[in-house]
Amino acid sequence: MAWLKNIIVTFSYVLAGSVICAMVFIALFWPESEEKLTILWEVVVLSIFGSVGNLIFYSRHEMSKKKMKVRTVIHYIYIYAAVLSCAHLFGWIVPGNIRQLIVMIIMISCVTLSVGYAVKKKEARTAELINRKLSRMNLRKDENEENENKDRI
Amino acid sequence: MKIIIEECKPGEEDQIIIRCKELDGHILKVISELKMGQKKLTGIKDGVITMVDPANVFYFEGVDNKVFLYCKQNVYETKLKLYEIEEEYSNTNFFRASKSVILNVTKIKSVSPAYNGRFEALLFNGEKVVISRQYVPELKKKLGL
Numbered sequence: 001m002a003w004l005k006n007i008i009v010t011f012s013y014v015l016a017g018s019v020i021c022a023m024v025f026i027a028l029f030w031p032e033s034e035e036k037l038t039i040l041w042e043v044v045v046l047s048i049f050g051s052v053g054n055l056i057f058y059s060r061h062e063m064s065k066k067k068m069k070v071r072t073v074i075h076y077i078y079i080y081a082a083v084l085s086c087a088h089l090f091g092w093i094v095p096g097n098i099r100q101l102i103v104m105i106i107m108i109s110c111v112t113l114s115v116g117y118a119v120k121k122k123e124a125r126t127a128e129l130i131n132r133k134l135s136r137m138n139l140r141k142d143e144n145e146e147n148e149n150k151d152r153i
Numbered sequence: 154m155k156i157i158i159e160e161c162k163p164g165e166e167d168q169i170i171i172r173c174k175e176l177d178g179h180i181l182k183v184i185s186e187l188k189m190g191q192k193k194l195t196g197i198k199d200g201v202i203t204m205v206d207p208a209n210v211f212y213f214e215g216v217d218n219k220v221f222l223y224c225k226q227n228v229y230e231t232k233l234k235l236y237e238i239e240e241e242y243s244n245t246n247f248f249r250a251s252k253s254v255i256l257n258v259t260k261i262k263s264v265s266p267a268y269n270g271r272f273e274a275l276l277f278n279g280e281k282v283v284i285s286r287q288y289v290p291e292l293k294k295k296l297g298l
């Protein structure tokens with residue numbers, strides 16, 4: 001169930017980023033609009049599409065670094081395609097409006113980078129926690145070995 | 154460390170309860186020794202069968218339907234399957250690090266985040282072993298985190 005947990009965590013990150021981006025985008029291009037509750041559901045749908053993309057990384061077999069890199073590229077393409085399709089479908093961008101399209105692409109990049117950064121930070125914290133525990137464990141092991149040697153003497 | 158021995162009631166199964174503040178290296182070693190006892194592994198190298206103490210094994214790796222055990226300097230082949238090793242050495246210092254590797258937690262010097270949720274374990278013999286994303290919780294559990 002690790003994959004499901006991963007998707008839920010990513011969903012929460014993407015949802016938070018998408019809400020902020022939607023607010024900025026509405027303020028920039030639709031300042032007069034009085035959005036109804038539907039926008040929130042649209043953001044939720046968008047976040048679901050964004051997070052299920054993580055399934056691209058799952059495989060029954062161990063993947064090489066090269067395969068992982070290929071899947072990362074596919075993942076990025078998927079994210080941009082999914083978000084732009086949703087934006088078009090929900091009428092967030094007017095077809096032919098290049099400015100809106102560029103801002104949307106910038107926002108997708110910002111959310112993607114932020115999520116990537118948050119995940120990296122989380123991994124670094126986990127590694128730090130494990131290393132702290134390992135060094136405590138190894139220190140204790142050394143002390144025990146030292147004591148055992150003393151006992152032998 | 155205080156050792157208390159209590160007699161159990163007739164018909165009751167013998168049990169060992171360990172009460173500790175945290176699951177550190179010393180406790181892990183005690184558990185491992187209890188679990189592994191005097192059990193030895195048989196390793197084959199250049200046609201010679203050698204008895205290997207599981208405590209000296211850094212990791213087991215499955216390559217092309219063969220399983221190898223890696224010690225500080227030597228590599229031996231074992232006739233055991235990875236899933237048998239996993240079963241046999243559950244609740245010891247060994248844990249599944251990836252689909253093809255079972256790693257000894259006491260031989261890890263440090264870990265660092267690698268590509269896409271994976272971690273890379275630096276071992277005391279200088280080797281690096283990948284820990285897959287789905288097995289990181291198992292390592293954390295082994296360390297009592």
